[in-house]
Amino acid sequence: MAGRASPWPLRLLMVLLTLAASLRLSHSKDVDVLLKFKERLAPNGGDAVLRNWVAGSTPCEGNVSLWTGVICDSGDVYGLQLEHMKLAGKLSIDVLVDLPVLRTLSFMGNEFEGPMPDIAKLPALKAIYLSNNRLSGGIADGLFKKFRSMKKVHLSHNQFTGRIPTSLVGLTRLLELRLDDNNFEGPIPDLRQPGLYLMNISHNNLEGPIPAGLSKMQASMFEGNKNLCGPPLDISCGSSQAEPSSSSEKLSPALLVIIIMIAIGVLLAIIGVIFFMLRRPRKQMEPGLISHSITRKIGPSDAEKLEQGSVESSGGAKKVAKEEHGKLMFVKEGAQRFELQDLLKASAEVLGSGNFGSSYKAVLFDGPAVVVKRFNKMNGVGREDFQEHMRRLGRLSHPNLLPLVAYYYRKEEKLLVTDYIPNGSLAHMLHGRGGSNLPPLDWPTRLRIVKGVARGLAFLYEELPMLTLPHGHLKSSNVLLNDSYEPLLTDYALVPVMNQTHASQIMVAYKSPECAEGGRPSRKSDVWSFGILILEILTGKFPANYLRQGRAGTDLASWVNSVVREEWTGEVFDNEMSGAENGEGEMFKLLQIGLGCCEMDAKKRWDLSMVLEKIEELREKENREEGSSFASEGQANTSKAMTEDELFFSTNN
Template structure:
């Protein structure tokens, strides 16, 4: 589950944007570059926190980092450095990092580094720079950001920078977050107008002048602590004229202007009264009475009137405004609440990038670690329906469900917040252990996971009877495992709020055979997904069904059938599955359940209640006689008229 670690003030909304293709670089060269950088740190006593940065060991093994603080991409390149809370001191030189062309993120937050800002101009491809909570000082050159056109996040909070804020920030067209709070910056705020901006914090400096109009929609707390700032969103009006201009204005001219203005106002009032009197006279002469002040309104007008009655003059509901501009809405009871700004300041680590968007871990400064999933294809319903559905999910409580903690609503994108589960997903346990120290998953553990998944799925069917597919996206990467390897379902019940076209392309339930025939899932589509999951657990093979757009076919189930249809040979089961002694018969029974749940014909496919009943009867062990009897029964049931060439299976591990 290792991924891009990007501590950031935007930890939630935009870490995914830093994941772009990077040039290939030999791992040995990455190691050489980082060792040179370590030498530079050692001059200030800063390499004590990097004992595993040694020659002969690669920084990355695929996406898995082997050196402390290194961020790796899928190709094994060094994508970033996260050297936080390591007591680094002295001046920071990043010259050695020029030879890392894949480098996109640098974080040195919460150290004791000092001196001027590092020469980041030598890293033009940099996307994120985090230097907050250090002792950097001095003025920043006005043109320092001129060539850093890819920058999205700049975090310089809690240092001792002085002088004016560099105007070259205005040219960063991709800028998302700018954190300059708790420094000694002075002068005006540059005219930042980038439509991409999500957060600008300049609080607690000595800035002056009017806040740029492009930032007026942000929270007032982001500008507090600057005595001479004025304009929205602060409640401090800006003086329209300066003292020098007032001295140049003649008192006589002021009097003339006032007299002319009063004259114009009186003339306008007189014209209005004259027109009203003339209209009344015409109505009296024609015998037509003035219209009543109370008029009948049609339904569409009534809707508009109702909206106006609950909305402020800006035309938006106050609660809607709060959500639109960064309010987290908590739906889980008994949890420690926090603000979106707390989340934005947290460090973030990408856990995965799926078809819906990014999932990443955010570690709050004071509080738990949480997982944030960002969705950009969740516009199937309006705000009120979305809120109601999220509240419904927040009320769900079951030992095998990962509860929804909070959500963030914007028309363009949504965020769903849940607890962080350190053990990761079932997919990682089954397929991501290559090169790791994790032991093979034994049969009792796999049986325990199947039972937990079945119970969680049954609970969803019971509590959400209005949904055709209460889960909709059941797959091994959406089954998390707690400390005792008890399964927790996630990604459930999102079909009602996902765009239908997108759902049909990527959600697992839409890959069931009935979707290929009728174009829509059935009540048993989740059962089909569950059957594929059971076969994945037993065989250890990754289903190709998860990887394809649209219909995925029945590859895994068909492969199992082709292996065991004549006689059971044992080759179908995962060879790494330990603890199978005296349990083969039960494994065969579960294999039969998996095939019954993944039956192509919906009418022949088992329903969830039957599957749950059969699964609950399974045991870890049984006698040899029971095993022989079960093997014969399974072999007979799996005898089908098909050739070995009809189906093929791709592991895609």
């Protein structure tokens, strides 16, 4: 009997050991593949930027990336995002075929040369980003035949030649196609994918009629191709474009000179009228401004900065799309449309001014009140990538996100337009009420705010999986409160378009402990920011007070730990927080969650999914008959000494 079968516990143990060994083998194989790929990168095998790609370590821990540029999913390598790293040489991806879960590749903004890499060897890819390199030559017509789930193909700003591969027609799930600024020629393939919302083939050498399936795209997506015709272009297919030039050849030289001089005179007159009209709104901005205790009027210099337009060129040969030059571009569905001139004419006030730029409230004539934020350090990407990212943000919709309404692009300065929220920010409600009649936030409201912030943050994590920092700048002044005190996150997902040096100095996630020690931010850097926000909401203390004293940003967490180290005591809570009857136990639970988010060691720090689960379990009251009072009437609250000017103008926290 003993030799017939092993007891089931032993067999279960053997199965588990086999699975564990298989996982270790799989992860070890991922390491070997990535290190082989690194060796083929130039210069110096990517050592300058991929220092933590070393043997003996692991690239992924769950969904957390431990190696630069690696996107992880359940411990597997899901994607590579090696952007703007000055990598050069020939791009060979053959070795990556041994990464079974690989779904996305991005090598944008490098200096790779040579032909298009053979991505057909990776048929499970969903997205390929190769824009802004030096790749050249033709692309095999059947390159995309094997793909069934490909959604995004970005090949813009290279030197590709020949015809656009007709195999793109077979990508039934295609959402984004960027082929602009290359040297493609010939006709456009008959693309009819129902989900294709972004398609840019401008500045090539394409010819012939535009397929009917693309006729509803913006005309700017086809500009720079002299021989294209049909909708949405105003060029009828079959019409002769040579007649005007041939007739001009019959004119005498003297008559031509006269015509040119007349045309120059008319042009100068038109420019003079336009200049006069553009100067008029500046005088209308100053008289109608709304007074406010922390605002100042917008003067002519501010209006001038808003009014100025610019044309960014690439090598002096490309121009900004006509309909986008000098215009606000709307990304929010159903938003009331208005022009930049409407903003210049509007009654306005300055809400804040900091290292990112200034924020204005503009009350449009017979229209809504909006907030215009001017960013002068948003030069992380070029015009096309900036516009694409803004459109991506415009598609986000969640009850706890403040939607982006519109944007305005200049090379050195950008404007982002959002709705105006009268209640202002959470920071103002916690620290800047001053002598106002606004009541302090009670415990049920604070708990509702924490839950809303957690849900909004989780939504960003889900919708923007390609971003290392789906928020990046989470702090109380970037949490607005609507009429029912529901939180609305703002200034989210801006890291990809920010000047990286400026972002690392200013944005909150870069002040996490791992960044302070010289490391790189990760998704848990956002979790750390959320933990500091939770502690701020519960204690009423403002984290920037510690920063201005030259101490580490985690001092608020250290202070909480020092208070509760010996005994869990109610002294840690804000003494202005009312409505806490029978809720002290739930407050302590939230305090523990906040401290779990503020673990110094990112590996020990809680994942956002765990944080959200724990927060959703919290209630306003405990299941007990009587609560205990814990607020001390005489307790000093140093954060209340913060002035409104510090609150709204400081961006160093």
